[in-house]
Structure formats: structure tokens, C-alpha cells
Amino acid sequence: MPARLPSPAAPRFPLTPLALLVALASGSATAAAGGLAGQLGAGQSDFGGVGLMQVPTARMAPEGTMSVSGNRTAPYRRYNVFFQPVAWLEGGFRYVETENRLFGPSIAGDRNYLDKGADVKLRLLDETRYWPQLAVGFRDVGGTTLFGAEYLVASKRWYDLDFTLGLGWGYLGNASDVSSPFGWLADRFDDRPRRAGGDQGGEFAVDALFRGPMALFGGVEYQTPWDPLVLQLEVEGNDYQSEPGGNDQTRDSRLNLSARLALSENLELRGGWQRGNTAMAGLTYNIDLAGMRQVKNDPPPADLDAAPRGDWARVAETLQGNAGMRVSRIQQEGQALYVQAEPTTFRAFPQSEGRAGRILHAEADDGIERFHYRWENRGLALRESVHDRDDFVAAARSAEHERQHRQGIYAHARLQEPGGEPLYQASGQRFNWGLGPRLDQNFGGPDGYLYRLMAVLDAEYHTDPNGWFSGQLAWTALDNLDRYEYRGQSDLPRVRTFLGDYLAESSLGIENLQYTRTARLGDDWFAMGYGGLLEMMYAGAGGELLYRPFASRWALGLDANWVRQRDFEQRFDLRDYDTWTGHLTAYVETGVEDVLAQVSVGRYLAGDWGSTLDLSREFDSGVRIGAWGTWTDASDDFGEGGFDKGLYVSIPLDAFFTRSSLDSAGLAWRPLTRDGGARLNRRYGLYGLTDARDMGHYWRDYPKTWD
Template sequence: MESRSRFRGLTPCALIPPCALLLAAAAAPTLADGLAGKLGTGQSDFGGVGLMQTPTARMAPAGTMSVSWSRTQPYRRYNVFFQPVDWFEGGFRYVEVENREFVAAGDGRANLDKGFDMKLRLLQETRYRPQVALGFRDVGGTTLFGGEYLAASKRWYNLDVTLGLGWGYLGNQGDVDSPFGWLAERFDERPGRAGGDQGGEFALDALFRGPMALFGGVEWQTPWQPLVLQLELEGNDYANEPQNNDQEQDSRVNLGARLALSDNLELHAGWQRGNTAMAGLTWNVDLAGLSQVKRDPAPADPAAPPRESWAAVSQALEENAGIAVSRITREGRDITVTGEPVTYPSLMHSEVRAGRILNAQADDEVDRFRFRWENRGLPLREGVHSRQALVAAAGTEDREGDHLHGIYAHAELRDSARAEVLHESRPQRFQWALGPRLDQNFGGPDGYLYRLMAVLEAEYRTDRNGWFSGQLAWTALDNLEDYEYIADSDLPRVRTFIGDYLAEATLGIESLQYTRTAQLGDNWYAMGYGGLLEMMYAGAGGEVMYRPFNSPLALGLDVNWVRQRDFDQRFELRDYDTWTGHLTAYLETGIEDVLAKLSVGRYLAGDLGTTLDLSREFASGARVGAWGTWTDAGDDFGEGGFDKGLYLSVPFDAMFTRSSRDRAEVAWRPLTRDGGATLDRRYNLYDVTEERDLGGYWDEHSGAWD
């Protein structure tokens, strides 16, 4: 997996290794009833819900991530598939071809092919109608195993039956000629190589071309619930395998079984082609339902004795309510707390906890508590609570509704000159953290690469709007000597020097910069920065953003001048410098909680183009997304023709017993190339101003009393 944040070669996950992220997710509650050993939910050998070699029309529950491995000689398949919405499944795989050499490397290693699949549900199953899906296999890779299909699945009691029509790899049996030949002669023949000369492009020129074959099968949920048996009819004949790697097929009927080892861990095995054994393993994670029982400090008693000072109240607000207070003021019957959220993902939770603390301190004349939220000195919004309703709701569940209906939130208002300042504090000047990090990369021509590091992060706040920040990384263990750049491109090497950066320095400065923010108007924000901006680039830049309160639309513009850093990651610079920047539109589509980001601008190699990023955030806070970048680099882009990838962002709050606003991100891109490369800015205004969006603020009210 390769990173799309911070730097473009490996996968940083804050200060925890990606494997720890997965282990923590495994420890958290997953699918309520589990998918392992359940009818119609198994992953195929290729990944994605299916039988063995063939897909079905079935889908996993929305929010499911399935990681699987299978081996059917001479193929080993490693698959990661996501179900972001009920009607769409997407994922990627690597296929290791054991008896074919990776020619470009020239060192005898096995060939490794990568591919992308997607499946669309066309019809839902009813009592009389099957579920119908349209799918595309290996549509975005080299298309060595490319194929399209239309599948229908119907369940009767303990049987789930599928019948499908396949083209390409799924249609090599050629049961019938192309059904679309009457439209145009080109549909009669399928191209021998699709996806562009270098692979990686969407193989639109091959879709539904060539002969067609029937495929299908049946699954039986046995009386022993953990076991599902399978019978499958293949559409492939193994006489047209990629790289002239044809295999003998004694039968197109396959037999298999799936056995649940736990609720979400499943073993699968089978007998395929009439002569070859298959074995595999699948692990399912319910990203939508990730949660963890919390062991946070108990909420304060609203009837507790007053604290000795408002400074003590400020400390309690940070420790118990997760508010880093900058100011507490009193005006008339209102007490206002201004500060940054530092602990709880839900501002509602922080406000309710803070209201309990304020009630114990305020005199009887105070009627309302106001919470003015800011981040990095930028005012974002205000939440207003009735004191009486909040205290009543803290005492009995029956009064929670009265409190909820009395809350309102709006764009932040500035303090009146008449307000009495009860307490004012300066931001915590210096903060630091030291921890391990595992950066890793797999699926490229170099096989699995890793780097185990100790990372020291530090930050010094000069004031509410400005701060110095830096990262120092020491490599304890790695195998980066295996990295070799073998691509062919005339673009400036803006990212493909990554191996040199990673291998050159055992101790390196990953970033060291000064950042400053400002509010330009009611809905306008700005940020400027300069220094060592990331592992590979130093320079200066700025960003301006227009983000109305609780609006689905935001617009941002960043402009940066950067110069390439020396490989030792100290303070020396190389000769290459450039201007880069993008105009970006952010849109909460209102469809399945999907966020769309569209960027247009100039990339690090000087190429011009656009990036489209689509992602969905679930109730747990986990986010799944995909992006693609298309530029005018043309053939110089390198293998694949455009940049693309998938990513998973998981909140620590969903994995650990203490509340947290931190996140870990794991991203996958097929290859590191120089086209479409962006500057990995450490801070961006859309994230800094995220609380301008109310999100699920009102829905979080009931959980605030736990």
C-alpha cells in the first residue's frame, strides 16, 4: 500500500503502524451477526462477493471491508474489497503468477499483476424476482483477467442460486457468439490486450466484446451453521490464459466449501478445473459499526461545590469536557466558553459535559451557556444551551427531549465589548509526542517494502493563530535496498526519487515549518506556511477558503512555490523548483453521505489536470474513498496513464477505550509515478474548519448523556 498523504511512497498512519490499526479494528465489535459461514456472503477467489471463480449478484452490508487471500496454482490472489453503499462494491487485487517472471525487474521474481473491480446492483431481490447485478473485473489494471458479467441470484430457504452471463475471462468457454455482433462487427472479437499500451487505463474498448459464456452455481447452508457448501459452473476454459500460461481443465464444474472460524474470519477451500486444489482465507470488518466501550472520566456532578477559581474551571473543561479554553466571559445572563475541541469527536458531548461543570460554578442569575468553537485561532460556530434544561436532562432521562429542543447552533459571533472576562489563557506553548511508525509498500515491482521508525513530533504555539511544527524520523529497520526505479517517463522525477529519500538517511527531518491562520471575513479563511513542508520538498505557500456555515459547498485555492530537498532530509536543496497549486471544490452531495472533491490545477511535474476524489463517511467516523487524477502528461505519465487509488481513514475513537479526535489513514495506489503528483501539505483549511459543518450534531444528543 502506498500513501497519498505526507509523502508518496509508503503508508504513514500517524504514530501507529497500519497493522496495529487492523488489529485494533479486529478487537472492536465488527458485524453484529458476522458474515462468516452465512449464505450468499462469501468472497470469491478474486475478491468481491461470489462463489469461487465466479461472482454473484450479492452484496455485503454497506460499510463492510473484506480482506481475502486465495491460492489456486499457479495463482495467488490478495484482495481488498469495500462496500461503501448498498448498491456498489469496489476493490482491488494483486495476482502473483508463480510460474511467470516479472520481466522488467530481471531478477527472477514472480510476475505481479494488479487490478480493480466494481459491481453495481441493478435490481433488489423480491419474493418473485432475483437480485440482478452488473459487474466489471480487472477493468482498471492490465486487464489480463478482464471480464464483464450480468448475474442474477435468488434464494430459496437454505439454497442461494446464481446464473450469469460472462464476457472476457469469464466468457472464454464461448457458449454463444457475441450477442452484440448485430450492433457492430467490432463486438464479434475481443482485443488481445486492453487497458492501454502500458496497462492501468480503463479498458472501455473491450467491454462486452467477444463470445459469451454461461456461469453460475449454488450455495447450501448446511444444518451445521458454520459450514456452507458450493457447486459452481465456470465460464472460463483456461485455454486462453494471460502470458500464454494455459492450464489444463478436466471439468468446468468446481466444488467448494466455506467454514466460519469466527464471526468474521472464514476459511474456504475447493477443487477446481477438475484437477486443482484451492485454499483461501477471508476477514470481514464492519467499518460502519466500528465502536469501542469508552472508559472516559465520568461527567462532572452539576451540583458539585464551586471550584476555587475560573482558572480551575478552565482546567476542568479541558480534562473532563475536552475543551482547550482560550477565554471564558460573562455578559448579562450568559456565560460563554471559547476554545478548541481536543478530545471528543462530538461537540455535543463536549458541550453537555462542559455545561455540568459551568452549572456548579455559575451564580443563579446565569440562564444560558454558550460554546464558541475555534480551531487554530479560526472561529467556526457557536452552540447555545439552556442551563435549566441541561441540568434537568442530567438528572432524568425524561427531560432530555426538552434540552434537545432548546439547543441551537449558528455561525460564531464575536464577543461584545461589554462582556466581562472571567478567565483568559494562552495556548499550550509546547507539545511533543514520540512513538513508533511502520511505513510499508506492497504490490509494486519491488514486492513488499517496509520501514520501521521512531518518530518525534513537536509543536510550538506562538499565539492562537501561529505555530511551528516538525517531525524527526529515525529508521530502526528496513529493506529499502530492494527498491529499484524501473519506469520509463520523460517527466521530472518529482516523486520517483522516493527510494533515494528513504534509503539515504537513517535520521531525517520529515517536516519543519511555520504556519499561520487568519479569518478574512464571515465565511473566508486563510492560511500561510513556509519551511520544510514534507520529506521531499521545501518552500512556501498559502491557501484561501470560502466556507459558509453548515453549507454543503466549500471552495479553496492553494498556491505554493517549492524546491526539491536533498536525499539526506536535512537542510540542503536540489536544483528542481516549481510552482504548484489547485482550485478545489468540496461538495457534500447529500447522496449516501458522499463527499465529492474536484481539484483543478498544476502538479509538481508541471503537468496540468484535475483530480476527482469521492468518499463516504459512516456513522462510526470511518471514511472510505477513491481518487483519480488525469493530466496533460500523456504518455509521459508512465504505466497506468493516470493516478488513482483507494483509501481508508479510521478514527482512533472507534478503536480505543479513550475518546480521541485523531485518525489513521491507510491508502493504496498501484504505483508511484511523477504525473499527477501533489504537494503533501501537512495542514489544509477544509480539515481545520471541519466544524463549520454541523454534521450529526443533533443526532449525537442522546449519546451525550452516557
């Protein structure tokens, strides 16, 4: 009879935005982002993005950098978050709070006006010995365009000086030094629309790009002999006589002066004098997302010559504790030993396989020639990696044999069940739970920053390898949701703009309670069905079908769901609104800068039809950053902002801790919560569950076989 290993309840902690914020703030596990603080040509401008003060430069941050900054130059306070997803592209968003303007009594009469904007900068040419670095950029291109601008800028370094010269349109060109060079193409280029991006803002302001008069801007940075200090001088292109909301400012000079002082490798203090009459102060914190790592204190790999355990249940237990593999079956067929398992600890499959090979070599009899690792997830068989035993042992003893071992490894997805009696068979039933903090937040609207600090109980009960119940119970410990008042105008069903009612109605709510089941329908076909309380706002049932060829750069998925809106108290009562929603989604690994493109077409929660484009990149550190935009046939009824859009970052938790983990935490930003383009927040998705189908970075990660 096969041995059985029980699966006791094991606590695990929900990994949440709160944990991410605490870890980022501490900086204890974050790389130094190349020591950007106090580095020549690497400072963040007042508006965010690499620049001087009010003006941008052609410089870019190191690839994978995230910069968070805030500053005040009366009457404006600016809060910025910018990313460098690839070497030639910078993007980010900001909030601009205007101290002497209010939203107005119809929205939030006693609160300062808050504007939202997004920027993009593209590097056109790298700097050489004789040529400057050249970039083109778009400021506030996807927001209200109150501060909208376009520019062409060049930067050139000379010893400890970094010079910048540019041409600006819009907010950067209000000084009107020269007429538009595009006027000879069409008369409309001579004038710039006062308001662009649609009647309510939020659309791409293509109707204003490079229109109107231009102004010259530029400046220089000087790296002082004291390394932490950089001095700046700039000439800006704005005359402050066309400020948003008629908020014109007195300008005594186009020259601005400032200094950047590094307080640490990541933290920088900024101060200056602008317009000839106004002080500026700010802080910048840089985070190296691409290089985030922490020295690990994982258990050492097992000894190749360890004494046999003589019990395959104990072997399975050791494989989970040392190799990060939750084993469901161990089976021998002829000269091959098969281990069927789900990864639980290490992001690199070679690391788990290398650790497992040591354990299996010590246990298996001399007749075993190959180790087969059959990787699965939630009962879905995904792929098999095969190692020659003798080659593995030789390489483990001496690096001279690594090449032969590596050349002998092969992977495939022909997952026929081996014959023979299992040496070990795990029970399909298990229970997992965890209790931890979570921070929900909503910001950027007239109500200001809203937060809810919660304790979340998360549990799963697996009925068998392919089916499980999951649930989340959230208790609010601290919040400021009494400030939630503004719901916004919308001609659509309120499928998301009741958010504040859900957040404020009850201190204890069931956020998720569902049963989920998976199945493999063929070599490349996977299916999933689910039903219950699917998320905080919706209950219902649905299913997903995914076609994902092995080691392919593309996959195609289809989900369909019937849902009904839940009551605000988040118990079991339901509201009257129900609908069908679902999408056909193509997933494409573009092969360009490790960018994953997801294109979805279908029906959204408000009954609108449209498409969503999601572009993201995962770095070697495991951090993924991305952006999405949704366009539907309800854009005229959407409310403020003509389409849904946002940015997100997902960070693996082992970047902060000394023990390896597959868990991650994420933060997402969207300008406003609106009803158009709203999607069901499904807890599980087949593309994520079938990650092992992608060989990905297997060969690049091969050196981790010996970690």
C-alpha cells in the same frame, strides 16, 4: 486580572498505519461484520468481492464492510481488499502473482510477475419473493485488463440454498458458449481486443466492455446443518486457453467444488478443487467499518450539584479533562457565559457541550441564563452553540424535558467578541510532543513489498493561537529497502519516483519542519500560510484560501505553493528542481449516502495540468473510506498506468481504545508511484481544520449530550 492556566508539555502518540494494522489484526475492538464468516451468500471469491470461487454472485456484503482475502490456485496467488461503501456498490483491488512468469531481466528478472487490478459491482435490483437479486460488474476494469471481464448476474435464495446464474464477457466468457448479443449494433462487438486499457495499462478499458463471445456461469451454495460450514458448487465460464502471457492451463472440468469454514465471526478458511485438477486454499477476514466501536471508560460526567471550584482556571482545567475542551477564554456578558474552546476528545459536539453544561452550572452564579460554546480550531473561530441553562438542567435531571431543551438550542456563526473582562484567559503559547512507531510501505511494483519500520518524534510549538511550528523526525529501525531497484520509465521530471532513494538514503531524516499561520478574513473566509520543510521530498512556501459558508453543503478552496525538491538525506540541503503547484478545489456534500465529493483542478508537481476527483464516505463510526483518480495532460508520458488512482481508509483510534479520542490512522493504496498527477503532501488543510462549520450530524448526535 484574568486567571491564566499554564499549558505543560503533554505527550501524545503519532497515530500511524502501524497502529491501525495491529488493531485490525487483533480484532479486539472490531464489530463482527454481521458474522459474515460461514454465512450463506457472503463469501469472498478467489478474485475478491462477494462470490463463489472463480465467479461472482449478485450478492453484496453489509454496508461498511471491508474484506481482506488471499488464496492460491496454481499458478496464481491472489491478494484482495474489497469495500462496501454503500449498499448497492462494491469495489476493491487485487494483486495477482503468477508463479511461473517473471517480470523479466529489464525490470526484475528473478521475481514473479505481479498484476494489479480493480473491480466494481453495482446492484441493479433487490431480491424479492419472486425475483432474484440482479447485479452488473466489471473486473480488472482499471488495470492492465489481463483478467478483464464484465458480467450480468442474478442470485436467488431458497431455504438453505443460494443459486446464481450469470453471463460473462472477457475472462469470464472465454468458454464462448454464445455470441455477443450486441453484434447487431456493430461488428466490433463480435471481437474483443486482446489488450485493452491503453498501451501500458491502467486506463479504464472502455474499448473492451461487453465485447466478444459470452459464456454462461453459475453455481449454488449450501448452508449445512453445521452452521460454520458452507459448501459451494460452480460452473465457470473460463476455458483457461487464453490466459495472460500465454500461460494456458489444462482444464479437465468446468465444475469447481469448495467449502467455506468459519474459524470465528470474522475469519474464514476456504478450500476447494478447481478445473478438475487443481487445489485451492485461502483465507478471508471481514471487518465491519461502519459498526466499529469500543466500550468507553471515559470519566463520568460531572455532578450537576457539585460544589463550586471558585477558580475559573480550575474550571478550564476541568473542562479539558472531563468535557474534552481546550479552553482559550471564559467570559461573561450580561446573563450569558461564553466559553471559547477547541475540541480535543469527543467527536460529537453535543457530548462536549453536555458535559461542559454540568460543570458550568455548578460554577456560574444564578444570574447566568445561557451558556455559549464558541468552537474554534488553530485560532479560527468557527461557530457558536447556545444552550438555555434552565432547560439544560431540567433535561439533565429528567428525560421528560429533553424535547424542550433540544428545541431551545441554536447555532450560528455571527461571532462578535463579547464585551466585559474575561474570567479566564489561556496563554497562546504551548508545546506538545509525542514519540511512537510508524510503518511506511510500498507494494505492487516489481520490487515486491517494501517496508520501513520507524520511530517518529512529532512536536508542535504554538507561538500564539493562530501560529505554530511543527516538526517530525523519523528514525528507521528496520527495513528491506535494499530490494528497491526498479524506478520505472518516465518522460516527466522525477517528482515522486525517487521515492526509494529517499527511503533508503538515510536512517534519520527530518520529514517536516514548518511554520504555519491561520487567519479568519470574514464571516465565511479563512486563510492559511506556511513555509519550511513541507514534506519528505519538498521544501517551500505556500498559502491557502477557503470560502466555507456556515452549515453549507459546499465550500471552495484555492492553494498555491512554490516548492523545491529536497536532498535524499532529508536534512536541509536541496536539489535543483523547483516548481509552482496549486489547485482550485470544490468540496460538495452530495446528500447521497453521506458521500463527500472533492474536485480539484490545477498544476501538479511535474508541471502537468489536470484534475483530481475524490469520492469518500464517512460512517457513523467515524470511519471514512474513499477513492480518487487524477487525469492530466501528461498521460502519454506518465509511464505504466495512464493516470493516478487509489483507495484509502481512515479509522478513528477510539474505535479500538476505551478512552475517547479525535485522532485517527489511515491506510492508502495506489497501484504504483508515478510522476504524473503528483500533489504536494501538505500537512494541514483548511477544509479539515474548519470541520466545525458543518453542523453535520449534530441533531443525530444529540442523545450523546447525556453521555
